[in-house]
Amino acid sequence: MTSTSDSVVIIGAGQSGLAGAFAVRAAGMHPVLLEAGHRTVGSWPDYYDSLTLFSPARFSGFPGAPFPGDPDRYPSRDEVVAYLEKLALDLDAEIHLNTRATAVEASGDGFVVHTDSGQEFRSTRVISASGSFTNPFVPPIPGRFSGQLLHVADYRSPKQYAGQRVVVVGAGNSAIQVGYELAEVATVTLAVRRPVQFVPQVRGGRDMHYWLHTLRLDLLPPSVLRRLFRSTLVFDTGIYSNALTSGLLDQRPMFTAFEDDEVVWTDGSHEHVDTVIFATGYRPNLPYLKHLGALDSTGMPLHQRGISRTHQGLGYVGIEFQRSFSSNTLRGVSRDAQYVVRALSIARK
Secondary structure (H helix, E strand, C coil): CEECCCEEEEECCCHHHHHHHHHHHHCCCEEEEECCCCCCCCCHHHCCCCCECCCCHHHCCECCECCCCCCCCCCEHHHHHHHHHHHHHHCCCEEECCCCEEEEEEECCEEEEEECCCCEEEECCEEECCCCCCCECCCCCCCCECCEEEEHHHCCCCHHHCCCEEEEECCCHHHHHHHHHHCCCCEEEEEECCCCEEEECEECCEEHHHHHHHCCHHHCCHHHHHHHCCCCEEEECCHHHHHHHHCCCEEEECCCEEEECEEECCCCCEEECCEEEECCCECCCCHHHHHHCCECCCCCECEECCEECCCCCEEECCCCCCCCCCCCCCCCHHHHHHHHHHHHHHHCC
16 A cells, blocks of 8 residues: 555546646645556547647646747647646656546545555545546437437547538537537537527637636636526637528527437427537546545535535545636646645645
């Protein structure tokens, strides 16, 4: 069993785990990262091929580690992968790859983290930073669908959908980006609960993320966000909104049911569809905390701003809207990590 008095065990070594490790190191403690995969990049290599960040490079780096290259460009998926691998190389931390956490057990005044490799790690502080990409959310839809049904987590490129009738479910950035590129080769509809809410990518000659940063809107807590916005904001240079107004792609209220190879629209009409792609988000994937009693009945962590409400010394990094609008993004995750590490340090003194 591995144990040191100043160690903090971090489950996950993607962007959230690395942010946690930098915060732990800055606090004078020893980060021990347990990563189920073989690279320190989290889920980034598994996203669709054309994915680019919606925030410019200048607002997408970790503190003290700016994104390389033109600060006003929008980095690609593969650039993010390379950036995270470089961060890990520069990080003075103990990293265990191919080591999946299987259970966290309360023990004495701390925890024992069990892994599939048989190793056990003991610490008074544990940070869960394993992300949610492996737990895509698909809402229940009445009926059965005989066509192709997938989540955007399994989508890579538009090639195989050429000539098809495709419905993309969702009104967020991924739904719009995937729907737009599919519309070049297929007939595409966005099925939405509420109309897409566009925000200009550039305002006053500056990217919107400049204003989010300058006006501190990126720090708004979830309670305020829920009052201000009823749906996800989609940053747009004009190409996505033009695609809707021009008819390249359309949006309709969410269909009500499946029936064989058809969807049933809200007006009762039936339409044949080849493929339905759900861009409906993800949920935290925390099976290793199930028996600890740290989760609610739906598997969501019981926490307040990333600090466990059930176990002293347990924290979270990388949960959507954990503390703010930018919580689970490259530009915001470090703020959350620093907050959580400070809170855990004080709690265990």
